[in-house]
Amino acid sequence: MHTRLCDLLGITHPIVNAPMAGPAKADLAAAVSEAGGLGLIGGSSGDPEWLRQQIKATRERTSRPFGVGFISSFPGLDGLVAVAIEEGVAVIAHSFADPTPYVPAAHAAGILVLAQVQTVAQAVQAAAAGVDAIAAQGVEAGGHTGTSSATLPLVPAVIDAVGDIPVIAAGGIADGRGLAAVLILGAEGAWIGTRFAVSRESAGSEWGKARVVAAGTDDTVLTKVYDLISGSPFPAGIADHVLQNRYTRTWHGREAELLQERTAWRARLEQASQQGDAELAAVRAGNVAGLIDAVEPAGDILRRIIAEAEAILRRRPAEVLG
Numbered sequence: 001m002h003t004r005l006c007d008l009l010g011i012t013h014p015i016v017n018a019p020m021a022g023p024a025k026a027d028l029a030a031a032v033s034e035a036g037g038l039g040l041i042g043g044s045s046g047d048p049e050w051l052r053q054q055i056k057a058t059r060e061r062t063s064r065p066f067g068v069g070f071i072s073s074f075p076g077l078d079g080l081v082a083v084a085i086e087e088g089v090a091v092i093a094h095s096f097a098d099p100t101p102y103v104p105a106a107h108a109a110g111i112l113v114l115a116q117v118q119t120v121a122q123a124v125q126a127a128a129a130g131v132d133a134i135a136a137q138g139v140e141a142g143g144h145t146g147t148s149s150a151t152l153p154l155v156p157a158v159i160d161a162v163g164d165i166p167v168i169a170a171g172g173i174a175d176g177r178g179l180a181a182v183l184i185l186g187a188e189g190a191w192i193g194t195r196f197a198v199s200r201e202s203a204g205s206e207w208g209k210a211r212v213v214a215a216g217t218d219d220t221v222l223t224k225v226y227d228l229i230s231g232s233p234f235p236a237g238i239a240d241h242v243l244q245n246r247y248t249r250t251w252h253g254r255e256a257e258l259l260q261e262r263t264a265w266r267a268r269l270e271q272a273s274q275q276g277d278a279e280l281a282a283v284r285a286g287n288v289a290g291l292i293d294a295v296e297p298a299g300d301i302l303r304r305i306i307a308e309a310e311a312i313l314r315r316r317p318a319e320v321l322g
């Protein structure tokens with residue numbers, strides 16, 4: 001299996017791990033790159049020196065290309081991007097903000113720029129900015145995502161809108177069936193979050209991973225009940241895809257009331273995260289939670305997805321077309 005994304009990024013398999021703040025640190029990025037995909041460090045989990053250490057640690061574990069992805073609506077982005085450029089990562093990815101101001105400096109340093117978008121209009125903006133590939137993220141994605149379009153209609157619409165720029169599908173892909181499906185849609189690869197968040201190399205909590213393994217397809221909710229408390233600066237139109245728990249069942253739909261108790265809940269939620277109380281704390285995951293049965297090494301996950309997708313892409317056309 002080989003796509004234009006493999007040529008662009010210098011990778012063997014058309015799989016990118018999502019730059020997840022929390023789970024995607026050096027261990028995960030290096031494991032994905034070593035297995036032939038593109039490892040991305042979630043660059044918005046610390047300060048510039050933290051990021052420099054993460055990049056160095058990744059480089060110690062792999063000589064293959066890897067990158068850094070940012071929540072680009074968060075403060076402090078310029079200092080983080082400067083470190084990624086100084087350290088000469090292969091790829092910088094931007095999510096949740098217009099990437100336009102960041103493309104020229106990255107390109108001048110020989111660094112590729114990816115943009116993750118949630119709408120066709122954002123994809124057109126990213127294409128005009130000159131990004132090298134666009135990840136189209138549907139509502140089924142785990143963590144922060146848009147609220148309007150699912151991956152199935154978004155990916156072909158973005159492909160139609162951005163011409164020759166390679167499009168990567170994000171949201172709802174956890175096995176070879178998902179990868180085969182998005183390749184048939186015309187995507188050049190898959191940007192995978194939840195499945196890699198539940199890998200051995202993920203820096204996410206073990207209690208959170210166990211929750212995702214136990215969860216089913218119907219057990220998630222797209223909500224603002226955590227962001228309202230944390231005050232995290234995500235733009236309008238972005239919500240948070242998490243596992244349902246006692247907290248979301250109590251407060252989702254009662255946001256105005258919740259805001260009255262914001263200070264108390266901020267302390268309570270922080271404590272719940274530290275204590276591993278998954279009935280209160282956020283566990284970020286998409287609908288693919290229902291397809292994940294075990295915590296496994298990221299390389300094994302990647303190789304299985306590729307092998308399954310290859311088998312499907314060989315077998316299925318003959319089954320369907322006779």
Ligand SMILES: Cc1cc2nc3c(=O)[nH]c(=O)nc-3n(C[C@H](O)[C@H](O)[C@H](O)COP(=O)(O)O)c2cc1C
Nearest residue numbers: 018020021095141142143171172192193194284286
């Ligand atoms: C635990 C978790 C944390 C995430 N953190 C980020 C992040 O920091 N930056 C970002 O651009 N996307 C983040 N995402 C979203 C991913 O980039 C990606 O779009 C999504 O995981 C793809 O859908 P999937 O979870 O169905 O694979 C996160 C997703 C998860 C599951």
